[in-house]
Amino acid sequence: MRAHETVMSWVRDQLAAGTLAVGDRLPGERQLAEQLGVSRSTVREGLRILEALGTLTSATGSGPNSGTIVIAEPQQALALALGMQLSSRSVRFEDVVHTRLLLESWVAGHADPDYTDWEVAQRLLDRMADPDLPVEQYLALDASFHAALADAAANPLISTLMDGMRTAIADHTLDRARQLPDWPTTARTLHAEHTGILEAFRRGDHEAATRLVTDHITGYYQLTEAHTAAA
Numbered sequence: 001m002r003a004h005e006t007v008m009s010w011v012r013d014q015l016a017a018g019t020l021a022v023g024d025r026l027p028g029e030r031q032l033a034e035q036l037g038v039s040r041s042t043v044r045e046g047l048r049i050l051e052a053l054g055t056l057t058s059a060t061g062s063g064p065n066s067g068t069i070v071i072a073e074p075q076q077a078l079a080l081a082l083g084m085q086l087s088s089r090s091v092r093f094e095d096v097v098h099t100r101l102l103l104e105s106w107v108a109g110h111a112d113p114d115y116t117d118w119e120v121a122q123r124l125l126d127r128m129a130d131p132d133l134p135v136e137q138y139l140a141l142d143a144s145f146h147a148a149l150a151d152a153a154a155n156p157l158i159s160t161l162m163d164g165m166r167t168a169i170a171d172h173t174l175d176r177a178r179q180l181p182d183w184p185t186t187a188r189t190l191h192a193e194h195t196g197i198l199e200a201f202r203r204g205d206h207e208a209a210t211r212l213v214t215d216h217i218t219g220y221y222q223l224t225e226a227h228t229a230a231a
Helices: 003-017 029-036 040-052 075-087 093-110 119-128 135-151 156-168 170-178 183-202 206-230
Strands: 056-059 067-070
Touching: 003 029, 003 040, 029 040, 040 056, 040 075, 075 093, 075 156, 093 135, 093 156, 093 183, 093 206, 119 135, 119 183, 135 156, 135 170, 135 183, 156 170, 170 183, 170 206, 183 206
Parallel strands: none
Antiparallel strands: 056 067
């Protein structure tokens, strides 16, 4: 085991044992180095990696919000890793779309019929109805809308995977949208599809929700793919 992995293993073990929890502050750098029998530079290296993985965050200064604090944001590590794979072409955009279909179809089929917090998705949908909304703002609201739907399935891992994928492909998605010849018409079509999807979710019609989500994702991908290939 490399020295910095000692630090990472210690944090993992403390979390597993319940000694550390989200929101807790880690001991200071010097104290950790002495406790683990490693150098302070080794502690810094291990903590930097855990920050990149979305497990820790560091804040300078003094007071209750300073120091190294435990968080739970694994989607940033997923987004970074997937973004690298897309850039190196080890993973194709089409592969991400197919994975998104799997995840969002699962969400549509498993949304809790007793879920009550639909107003979050409705407010996002209302904002997307603005005809003057710039494409980048529309896409950001679109991503938040799909995330709000995922909350109804109450599976944090699915939500994390979806969030990480959306972040990783955000630039690709925007580039594709900007190549469409008539974005306002596309936005209206997407809004109508979103409206139908939300209605199916709200009435607990899993079969209709799954079909509408599948058609929505597949249709938009095929549209942008046609114009991307022609560009």
